[in-house]
Amino acid sequence: MSPLDHKLLRDLWRLKGQAAAIGAVVALGVLMLVMMTGLSASLTETRDAYYERYRLAEVFAPVARAPERLAERLGSIPGVSAVQTRVTGQALIDLPGRLLPVQAQALSLPDSGRPALNDVYLTDGRLPAPAQPDEVLLLRSFARAHGLVPGDHLRATMRGARRSFTIVGLAQSPEFLYTTAPGELVPDDARFGVIWMNRSGLAAAYDMSGAFNEALLGLAHGAGEAGVIDAVDRVLEPYGGIGAYARADQLSSRFVAEEINGIRVTAIAVPPVFLGVAAFLLYIVIGRLVQAEREEIGLLKAFGYTNAEVGAHYFKLILAIAIGGALAGCLGGIASGRAMTGLYTTYYKFPFLVFRLEPVSLVAGVSTGILAASTGGLFVMRRIFSLAPAEAMRPPTPPNYSGSGRIGQGLARVLDVPGRMVLRRLTRQPVRMAGAVVGIGCGMALSAAMITLHAGFDRTIELTYSVIDRSDVTVTFTHPVSSKTLFELARLPGVQRVEAVRHVPVVMRHGRISHRGALTGLPEQPELSRALDTDVRPIALPETGVILSRVLARKLAISPGELLRVDVREGRQPELTIPVAGIADSLLGAPAYMNLDALNRALREPRRVSGAALLIDEGQGPSIHAALQDMPVVAGVSVKSEARDAFVTLMDEGAGTTRYIMGAIAFVITFGIVYNAARVALAERQRDLASLRVMGFSRGEAAFVLLGELAVVTLVALPVGVVLGYFLSFAIAEGFSTDLYQIPVFFDPLSYGQATLVVLGAAVVSGWLVKRDLDRADLVATLKTRD
């Protein structure tokens, strides 16, 4: 080992605290990169493999009732490679010990053989036997949530008829990677079931013998999706086709795609912040080291070492820190990636999900870590190269502060002399100080943004379940019924208020943009389920026009006053043109509200409702639920408290835990910056501080000169962090928000207070560490050495 390498090792040991702090920042950047890219690759590949192996349809075409012979016509559409028709229906499952039946979807499987499309992955038991209409497969997550196993019996209501089934197997399906209760967005295994049974049995139950009510289509490689959808719609239209849609619009598929997209956004956006901070820190720390070792550098050059050799020596130091950090980051990335896949399988029902280590992301992680660090180092190299041997051997000239005298001269007059020392150092190196301020600001911003987002989730829960929706129970009817049904509901003992709702499935179009969704018809002045404006005031629904949620208006690029084309996918399926009357703020979904009477008029279906929101006397809940269950028109009942609980559980167990991780990450960044700034300040001012001590200044007084600077930098960084955090939280919320759910952002003083505590905590810890070193410093040795 060359003497220079010995020096390298000793330098590393001497700088271990700083090296570790910088390494940690590099590590975090690489960790995020490795974890996020690995996670996105794992999810993408697993999903794609799952879709392919179990042949998930690429086009879904629901229809009222179409004869089986149409399958052949569908198959002959150019671009279609496979067709599978099936029967689907809504069912209510009765579970012992549960008052409310659980809504379920019943799906048919071919009487014999596997389906051509949308196959199931059998995890337990067996498929229903061919001529056994009472045997069913059950969605595994639902079965688990209720402790059901093959051999158990299940009671369900199909089209008003109570039936008893035997569970013969449990299954998973690529169609149900993500399951939510109908009309909800948060997964809840217990409140949504899927039943698979033989086609003949299910067709009998839903009066679909010789017919189907959903066609699944696979596409040939390179086939145009839009063209096929148009052709399918033309074929099915006479039979009550309500519009075919692509896999991307299928709910579960959309959720998974949005999730993967969110991870990709994070993988691109977050690591550069860490790596940038690490580059800045290395620049400062190695720059300081080079400054301190001018003599050694001059000496080496005088001995005949080339610029490249001397440069390489310092560059190795940078590399050692960067590689160390990057490797730690890779290991951490793999570990946290594995942990995250565990978390993902709770919400996304993959049959298997193995964290796939992306060799590319490892290489990318390590190389970007090193690249970022090197960028910081290159600026220092320039200084090494420009140092002439003779210059390096001369005694140091004191850093020139004469230019700084003017800045803040007025301020200087009111400060005592130590105060002036702090002030002049701050103003002498404005760029470096600004760098430190921005760096700490970034740490604060990251922490503030993350805490704000989580406060946003709390607010979502509050707004959605207490302000927007003030009902206790929501009833869905099997089909649009006469509003007289509401009187029946109102007559039930314990029901305090009934409010009509009508959901109409539609495709909204504006120019070339379209959106599959629903129009929600509400009374003019709804009390239980309301549209709110930005100031959380209820919006009265006008006689004409539609109120769009902000996210929907943005997606359709439409503003109030413009005309919206609406293709109704129900009943006579009219095409309507409706002016946009206003914009509402919603947090879940992308609703479009209309005055119920106006909606029914436009559909020429007066006094129709598809559901109702109920306010009930909690004490009479059981009897109300029992009564609802006996009404044939009731397709489902959802209790708001259950939906709310599912959301709260998600926040507490899943996404909620990340707030602590983010807090820790922000702490590491802030600590890395403050600690390094403090160490560098200490190194540069050791002589000044020792002189002060020799002159009779106490430890506290000397520490003031050192830590005062840090305190000012940290305090200046706080408002910077608030501003950066404010914008960052919008950017992140924007990145994560989809038309399925929106993450609200608002200025939450408490969140910023917590972020401030994180930053101050990091500053206090670094200040304490550095002061400890200052107290231990050997005064005499410091003063007798040249700088």
Place this chain on the structure above:
Amino acid sequence: MTQPAYRTEGLTKVYGEGRSAVHALRGVDLEIPEGEIVVLLGPSGSGKSTLLNIIGGLDRSTDGTAHFRDLCLTGMSDRQLTRYRRDHVGFVFQFYNLMPSLTARENVELVTDIAPHPLDPDDALELVGLRDRRDHFPAQLSGGEQQRVAIARAVAKQPDVLFCDEPTGALDSQTGRAVLRVLTDVNARLGTTLLMVTHAASTAAMAHRVIHFADGRIREVVRNETRVSPEEIAW
């Protein structure tokens, strides 16, 4: 004879332990009278700087006692040593140790702000002939000027004792003589006791008393009957 400024008995300083122990001072007994210029001479490692550091309150002895007037330095706490330096002692080092972020005047103010009976900073700079350079930062001053500011800073609090460790070590002969002139002037005008550590034997000629060190012990104490002025010193 009046009470001496310093009195040490059996002062010992050992660095390290066991076989690697280095004996910097091996039992030094010494008296330094008030108001004198005392030069400590000796080769590197002879113990002169160690003695200066201990009686200057910068370091602690391993054994023996050291008194400044009635104060026992060897038993003092860290806080008391700080107080002692603050109230009684001034230091001048080879490498000036000025605060680069403060002007000449402000460097002096640093001391006058915390001293009980300081000189006016401008007067202190006048003493070293740098009154007109008072608003300059160290980077704008030559090496000799920086050292004179360091002296002005050290004497501005009117210390009882001024410790100088190789004050001319980094200077050329002409500037070196100018700095020594300033030091003798301070001693003559303010009556400050001056302890100076140096390698340069010729400097000894300006002292009242010369203490020769070798191997951690005092080899010889010489009293100069006739002193030469700094300008006459051979460099």
